[in-house]
Amino acid sequence: MLHLPSIQVCCLTEKKPKDSRSKFGESNSRTAPHRKGSFHQERKTQNVNLEISPHRAVSAVRLMRIEFGGAFADLLNEKGKGSGDNEMGYVERTLGFCTRDLDDRDLRLVTDIVGGTIRWRKYLDYLILSLCHDPNTFSRMEPLLLQILRIGFYEIVKLEVPSYAVVDENVQLAKISLRPGAGNMVNGILRKLVLLKETNSLPSPQVEGDDRAQARALATLHSHPVWMVRRWIKHLGREEAIKLMMWNNSDPSFSLRANRGKGYTRSKLVSRLETLKVPYELSPHLDDFIRISTGMQSVIQDGLLKEGLCSVQDESAGLVVFVVDPQPGETILDCCAAPGGKTLFMAACLNGQGMVTAIDINKGRLRILKETAKLQQLDNVITTVHTDLRTFPEDNCVTYDKVLLDAPCSGLGVLSKRADLRWNRMSEDMEELKSLQDELLDAASMLVKPGGVLVYSTCSIDPEENEERVAAFLLRHREYSIDSAERYISPEFLTEEGYYFCSPVKNSLDGAFAARLIRGN
Numbered sequence: 083m084l085h086l087p088s089i090q091v092c093c094l095t096e097k098k099p100k101d102s103r104s105k106f107g108e109s110n111s112r113t114a115p116h117r118k119g120s121f122h123q124e125r126k127t128q129n130v131n132l133e134i135s136p137h138r139a140v141s142a143v144r145l146m147r148i149e150f151g152g153a154f155a156d157l158l159n160e161k162g163k164g165s166g167d168n169e170m171g172y173v174e175r176t177l178g179f180c181t182r183d184l185d186d187r188d189l190r191l192v193t194d195i196v197g198g199t200i201r202w203r204k205y206l207d208y209l210i211l212s213l214c215h216d217p218n219t220f221s222r223m224e225p226l227l228l229q230i231l232r233i234g235f236y237e238i239v240k241l242e243v244p245s246y247a248v249v250d251e252n253v254q255l256a257k258i259s260l261r262p263g264a265g266n267m268v269n270g271i272l273r274k275l276v277l278l279k280e281t282n283s284l285p286s287p288q289v290e291g292d293d294r295a296q297a298r299a300l301a302t303l304h305s306h307p308v309w310m311v312r313r314w315i316k317h318l319g320r321e322e323a324i325k326l327m328m329w330n331n332s333d334p335s336f337s338l339r340a341n342r343g344k345g346y347t348r349s350k351l352v353s354r355l356e357t358l359k360v361p362y363e364l365s366p367h368l369d370d371f372i373r374i375s376t377g378m379q380s381v382i383q384d385g386l387l388k389e390g391l392c393s394v395q396d397e398s399a400g401l402v403v404f405v406v407d408p409q410p411g412e413t414i415l416d417c418c419a420a421p422g423g424k425t426l427f428m429a430a431c432l433n434g435q436g437m438v439t440a441i442d443i444n445k446g447r448l449r450i451l452k453e454t455a456k457l458q459q460l461d462n463v464i465t466t467v468h469t470d471l472r473t474f475p476e477d478n479c480v481t482y483d484k485v486l487l488d489a490p491c492s493g494l495g496v497l498s499k500r501a502d503l504r505w506n507r508m509s510e511d512m513e514e515l516k517s518l519q520d521e522l523l524d525a526a527s528m529l530v531k532p533g534g535v536l537v538y539s540t541c542s543i544d545p546e547e548n549e550e551r552v553a554a555f556l557l558r559h560r561e562y563s564i565d566s567a568e569r570y571i572s573p574e575f576l577t578e579e580g581y582y583f584c585s586p587v588k589n590s591l592d593g594a595f596a597a598r599l600i601r602g603n
């Protein structure tokens with residue numbers, strides 16, 4: 083992990099600099115002083131730098147925010163164009179200038195570059211380090227300079243953008259946002275890279291030596307943390323682990339669920355997508371779902387999500403709802419419900435009869451759930467409760483027909499969509515998560531009616547968070563037994579034990595797991 087000097091941390095805060103000097107380098111003669119309250123006007127007239135390609139400037143700043151500011155790598159770019167001004171504010175505060183506004187093509191490029199650069203970070207850093215004349219140059223490199231180099235490396239090595247454009251544009255960005263010397267350095271390193279690529283002689287870590295050394299090399303080649311690679315080799319074997327990493331590094335595709343609760347059917351969604359010229363595929367597994375791999379911006383801009391006509395939901399998550407099998411008239415408890423993807427789908431299945439009680443410890447996320455329920459006209463069958471599941475049974479003697487525990491987990495099944503997650507998870511998190519999952523399972527089990535159903539689910543592919551948690555639970559709770567998921571999902575998702583398991587490698591969807599358990603007494 084890189085160390086960020088304090089002067090650079092302050093550039094990532096919301097505060098405006100006193101003047102337009104770049105905090106990353108020298109005074110920038112092309113920029114003008116920033117006056118309070120006149121940001122937009124000023125941007126248009128004084129601070130706009132048309133020599134810089136806007137998508138690269140925005141990408142560099144977004145990468146800084148993600149790595150050092152804790153911002154989430156929003157691959158969906160959900161805020162769409164509306165976030166442009168806000169983002170430009172960051173760009174100006176960070177770089178000392180703005181660029182012209184982003185158009186749709188720029189937005190797509192930002193999404194591609196940011197997602198890809200984050201995913202490939204470890205591999206890109208390996209290449210950059212190999213091309214620096216001494217290791218200290220790399221370890222002491224200014225964070226913004228490193229982001230600019232990563233962008234250039236990613237564009238040349240993975241996106242195969244014509245190298246002259248990448249070199250010129252990134253040199254220019256480094257010169258203007260930092261100083262001329264930084265531009266020279268970017269020029270030197272990128273030109274070396276181009277030469278190596280053209281002669282097919284890019285450096286490559288050798289997968290050899292003991293297990294540890296091999297895992298380290300594979301981790302670099304496929305850009306994942308070493309601990310994850312070792313864990314997957316142990317659980318899946320080397321070939322599957324490599325396939326999984328390749329899946330995690332591929333461009334994610336998204337599914338949309340037509341919101342039946344609001345009377346919006348899949349065929350209506352299909353007509354809308356056809357009008358918008360967004361290519362789609364019908365889900366072979368779920369009647370309300372459609373797959374799209376491009377065109378999310380059009381869906382967002384058309385207001386389909388805002389109007390609650392459809393939701394972004396992976397089919398693997400939709401299948402968990404199939405395992406619960408909500409029926410009209412039932413009472414259902416969704417224990418870790420926010421932001422509500424599964425709650426809303428379950429509520430839509432009730433056809434207005436029955437109730438889903440959605441509890442979550444996170445007030446903000448629960449508020450989102452409540453607002454979406456209203457938007458999707460499902461608030462008549464959804465009640466929200468802000469509480470800690472672990473103490474909920476103490477104050478609540480009501481029991482439910484069905485209880486879903488969609489537990490907090492490592493998210494190791496959704497790394498293709500959550501590009502930054504692989505770098506934020508630590509191996510130590512796993513132990514903490516496992517004990518939390520056990521505690522939550524114990525609490526959830528008290529809330530099921532005799533004869534009722536408890537579904538434990540995660541978006542992890544790790545057996546220690548899945549099968550092992552269920553096995554340990556069944557040893558602690560003899561009143562529960564496994565109810566095979568075979569009646570609710572197709573055989574390709576069924577494990578030998580009767581659990582639902584969606585494998586990114588086998589099923590080309592996000593990873594997910596669910597166990598359906600019946601309470602005997």
Ligand SMILES: C[S@@+](CC[C@H](N)C(=O)[O-])C[C@H]1O[C@@H](n2cnc3c(N)ncnc32)[C@H](O)[C@@H]1O
Binds near residue numbers: 420471
């Ligand atoms: C995997 S997410 C749930 C996703 C949700 N089911 C959906 O489909 O949108 C896990 C949720 O568990 C919540 N959570 C974590 N610990 C909790 C606790 N002790 N009690 C209740 N909720 C908790 C988190 O706030 C988070 O919203």
